[in-house]
Amino acid sequence: MKPLKELGQNFLNDSSIAAEIAALADLKHGERIWEIGPGKGILTNEILAYDVDLTAFELDRRLEQPLKERFGNKLNLIRSDVLRVNWQELLDQSPQNVKLVANIPYQITSPLLSRLEEHRARFDKVVLMVQKEVAERLTAKVGTKDYGLMTIRMQLVFDIEIGLQVNRVFFDPAPNVDSAVIVMRPRQDSPRHRDPELFYRLIHHAFQHRRKTLRNNLLHMMTKLQLAALEKQSRFDLTRRGETFSETEFIDLCDLIAALTYSSESTK
Numbered sequence: 001m002k003p004l005k006e007l008g009q010n011f012l013n014d015s016s017i018a019a020e021i022a023a024l025a026d027l028k029h030g031e032r033i034w035e036i037g038p039g040k041g042i043l044t045n046e047i048l049a050y051d052v053d054l055t056a057f058e059l060d061r062r063l064e065q066p067l068k069e070r071f072g073n074k075l076n077l078i079r080s081d082v083l084r085v086n087w088q089e090l091l092d093q094s095p096q097n098v099k100l101v102a103n104i105p106y107q108i109t110s111p112l113l114s115r116l117e118e119h120r121a122r123f124d125k126v127v128l129m130v131q132k133e134v135a136e137r138l139t140a141k142v143g144t145k146d147y148g149l150m151t152i153r154m155q156l157v158f159d160i161e162i163g164l165q166v167n168r169v170f171f172d173p174a175p176n177v178d179s180a181v182i183v184m185r186p187r188q189d190s191p192r193h194r195d196p197e198l199f200y201r202l203i204h205h206a207f208q209h210r211r212k213t214l215r216n217n218l219l220h221m222m223t224k225l226q227l228a229a230l231e232k233q234s235r236f237d238l239t240r241r242g243e244t245f246s247e248t249e250f251i252d253l254c255d256l257i258a259a260l261t262y263s264s265e266s267t268k
C-alpha cells in the first residue's frame, strides 16, 4: 500500500512509542476513547489493550478492511473525514466524556484544535502527536518566540504539556519534521472575559505583525481617539510588543477596550 502524502500518512514504526502514547492517556477499563487516523493500527492496538470503548475515524478506504480484520468488533470504525462528521451528534450519543488519543495527519492540526476548543467540555483528556514546532507553540511561555495567537487561544481553555518527543526516524516514511506528543486537559480555572469575540480580535491583531508594538497593531482595530483614551487609562505600556503580554494582561486590556468602546458608542 503506497502511503498518501496528502493524507499525512507517516506511520509510526515503533510499538513501544505507541505504548508510551497510550500510557500518557491514563486509560481505564470502559472509558470512551476516540482515535483519529488509526492507519495500520499500531496505536489502536495499544489503546485497545486497556479494554476501552474505542471509536476511530479513518479517511482512507484502503485501510478499512485490514483494520476490521485485525480488530473486529472491538473497534467502532467510522470511515470518514473527522472534520466532516458531526461532533456534537457523536458526542451526544453518550453522556460519558471522551478521551482523544491520536497520531494525527499534521495538515488537519489547526482545524482539529479549533474543534477541540469548541467541544472542550466533552473531553477529559487529549493526547496528540503533533509537529514539534506546534507542540512548542502550544506550550510556550510569555515573551518567547513561540508564544503567539495559538498559544493564548489554546492555553486559555486547556492545560497543555509535552509528554514525549518523537524523532522523525520512528515514522514510515520519515517526514521532514520531528514530532512531539502533547497532553491537554480542559482547564478548571479558565478565566472569564467579558467579550470573547473582542478578545480573539485583540489577540489576532496583537500578533499580526510580531515586530510591531502593540500600539501600532491596535490601530488596525480601533480609532486613534480610542487608542489615545486607552493609553491614558491603561496601566500598560502599549509600546511593548504583543508577545510580552501575558494572558491576564490581555484579558485586562480587553476589558478596558470593551469599556471604552461601549462608552464611546453610548455617547454617539
Ligand code: SAM
Binding pocket: 007, 008, 009, 010, 011, 012, 013, 036, 037, 038, 039, 040, 041, 042, 043, 057, 058, 059, 060, 063, 080, 081, 082, 083, 102, 103, 104, 105, 106, 108
Ligand atoms: N495512527 C497511525 C500511526 O500512528 O501509524 C497512522 C497515523 S498517520 C500520521 C495519519 C492517519 O490519518 C492516516 O491513516 C490517514 O489516512 C488518516 N487521515 C488523514 N486525514 C484524515 C481525516 N481528515 N480524517 C480521518 N483520518 C484521516
